[in-house]
Amino acid sequence: MDINKKWGGVMIPSTVQLKKLIFKIGEVSKMIDVSPRQIRYWESKGFIESLRGNENSSRVYNFHNFMKISSIKYYLDQGYTLQGAIDQTAKHAKNMDFLRKFLEKSYHGIKQLDGKMAVNLGFFDAEKSKILYGLLNDDGEVQYKIVKK
DNA sequence: GTTCTAACA
DNA sequence: TGTTAGCA
Numbered sequence: 001m002d003i004n005k006k007w008g009g010v011m012i013p014s015t016v017q018l019k020k021l022i023f024k025i026g027e028v029s030k031m032i033d034v035s036p037r038q039i040r041y042w043e044s045k046g047f048i049e050s051l052r053g054n055e056n057s058s059r060v061y062n063f064h065n066f067m068k069i070s071s072i073k074y075y076l077d078q079g080y081t082l083q084g085a086i087d088q089t090a091k092h093a094k095n096m097d098f099l100r101k102f103l104e105k106s107y108h109g110i111k112q113l114d115g116k117m118a119v120n121l122g123f124f125d126a127e128k129s130k131i132l133y134g135l136l137n138d139d140g141e142v143q144y145k146i147v148k149k
Numbered sequence: 150g151t152t153c154t155a156a157c158a
Numbered sequence: 159t160g161t162t163a164g165c166a
Contacts, residue, residue, distance in 0.1 A: 026151065036152080037159065057166090058152050 014109035018063040018100055022051065025059050028066060034073050042072065047086050067096045113145065 025036045042048050043059070048068050050059035061069070068089060075085035108120035111133075118133040124146050133145045 024151080035159075037161085040153090041159075 016104060016107050018104050021063045022060045023066055025050075025061070028061050028069060032066075032070050032073050034069060039069060042069070042082075047072065063100060064096075067100065071096065113147070118145070 023031070025039055028034070028039060029036045039048070040059075043050055048061075048065050050061055050065065052059060071089040071092065072082075072085045075088045076082065078085075080088060106121050108122050110117060110119055112118070113133055113135065116135050118135045121132040121134050121144075124130040124132040128149070130146050130148055133147060135143050135145060137143050
């Protein structure tokens with residue numbers, strides 16, 4: 001992450017590199033509610049992949065595989081067989097890749113806007129004269145603001 | 150405490 | 159798939 005913005009005395013990331021975000025098998029297991037046994041089994045079948053740092057022999061998962069595991073779990077809960085869940089996941093792989101890219105590219109940091117926390121979502125126009133910000137109103141709903149640079 | 154592989158009262 | 163054993 002690009003830690004170069006200061007806000008409220010705390011350093012916050014101005015970009016997020018999901019490619020470098022990794023989780024251990026136990027973390028993935030708790031977050032997605034799939035057993036480590038299942039995760040290892042799916043990997044043995046070649047449905048998912050893990051990174052194995054040579055430092056130790058334990059598995060780590062990048063965001064891509066985290067989403068893949070999450071997707072398989074989702075379709076299993078929907079009633080699909082494992083193979084069916086794998087097929088559905090593969091079918092929607094493009095959507096997952098798109099979402100991952102979008103999340104990574106759309107976040108440009110956080111700043112104070114009119115006394116409120118706002119997410120910089122990047123330039124609104126091709127001329128790069130306006131910036132789109134996302135905020136949360138008092139009801140917790142997302143609202144947007146366009147600010148001239 | 151966590152993860153690994155192998156194996157199954 | 160769960161769970162346990164025995165390691166690292």
